[in-house]
Amino acid sequence: MRVLHAVPEFWLERTQAWLYLQITSLPATVENHVVCNKTMLLDEFPFPRVHCLADAGVRLRLWQRLVDAMGGRRRFGWQSRVARQVQPDLIHSHFGPTGWLAMAAARVSGARQVVTFYGLDVNCLPKVGWATRYTELFAAIDLVLCEGPFMRQSLIALGCPTEKARMQRLGVDLERLPFRPRAWRPGEPLRVLLAASFREKKGLPYAIEALGRLQQSVPLQVTLVGGRGGSADSLAETARIEMAITSSGLGERLQRRGFLAYDDLLREAYANHVFLSPSVIASNGDTEGGAPFTLIEMAASGMPIVSTRHCDIPDIVEDGVTGLLANERDVDGLVDCLQRLVAEHERWPAMLAAGRQRIAERHDCHTQAAALAGHYRELLAR
DSSP states (O other), X not given: OEEEEEOSSEEOOGGGHHHHHHHHTSOTTSEEEEEESEEOOTTTSOOSOEEEGGGSOHHHHHHHXXXXXXXXXHHHSHHHHHHHHHOOSEEEEEXXXXXXXXXXXXXXXXXXXXXXXXXXXHHTGGGGTTHHHHHHHHHHOSEEEESSXXXXXXXXXXXXXXXXXXXXXXXXXXTSSOOOOOOOOTTSOEEEEEEOOXXXXXXXXXXXXXXXXXXTTSOEEEEEEOOOOSSHXXXXXXXXXXXXXXXXXXXXXXXXXXXXXXXXHHHHHHTOSEEEEOOOOOTTSOOOSSOOHHHHHHHHHTOOEEEESOTTHHHHSOBTTTBEEEOTTOHHHHHHHHHHHHHTGGGHHHHHHHHHHHHHHHHBHXXXXXXXXXXXXXXXXX
């Protein structure tokens, strides 16, 4: 079968490595194409069939600007043009707004359409004008996919028909994530990893404040991986993170690494004891939707997880069994979880083994890719 994957803007941002794995893990019976406006990081995310507007001729790009300015982006846009050329059996749009734009491409090519929602598109965009468009989208498309049970219920609450809303968990490459259960001994520094883009929903100021308190009783080394984006929200969150770092008194105990390539992030992960990821509902309504992909990978690698009861995180981190959870924005709760890990360090082997098993059973990329291909086949058999 031939599948055209529609992505929002770029193929591919570093923070969307999970999308690359999802597509490239599909079985060889699926011929994958990608339609996008621009490309970046092709050395990290190589792909043989990328249809990029920025690589088209000057005349075509000017034509597309004119079409967009006249409000014809959906019917005559780049996605529809590529769909006419590729003639896919199915269009898989990633993120709700991309799916809405691709509805016309599905019509002109006669393709079935699948849309996967991921987070911002579920909880934030309906509050700023997308609710009506989603009603149109849910009525027109064939299948809506999402990461977990919390997000599925959120989509149904937005008006998605129950029979169209299905779970499709994100997969991780277990071969690239060998299980190396971390161990910590009293007296040595507890090495804590924070890895996230600087966005409010990631809860980094709460993590930093909690670590500032923890250092009073436990020697620490903290590594912060990630950085700011270009949006006003990200810039504001960066300022809050900087204030939290200053107030925490962590000083040289906190090392900043910026954004890292995937292999470099994994090296940092295996060099640390604990992954701290306290996601929250942002003031603009943005959420994880499901759960941070990095959290799934860290659990698979054999790392203790401290996170929050947010969206589908409890579906991945079973509190007290495969990790520890606090409430959102609860710094005291985060400190309690970290102190509990330290006090019960002899329980780490059982917790980490349970975490690896849970990820292997639910999030193996090959198993999940086979399930996704099964959704495709079911639609095409109708």
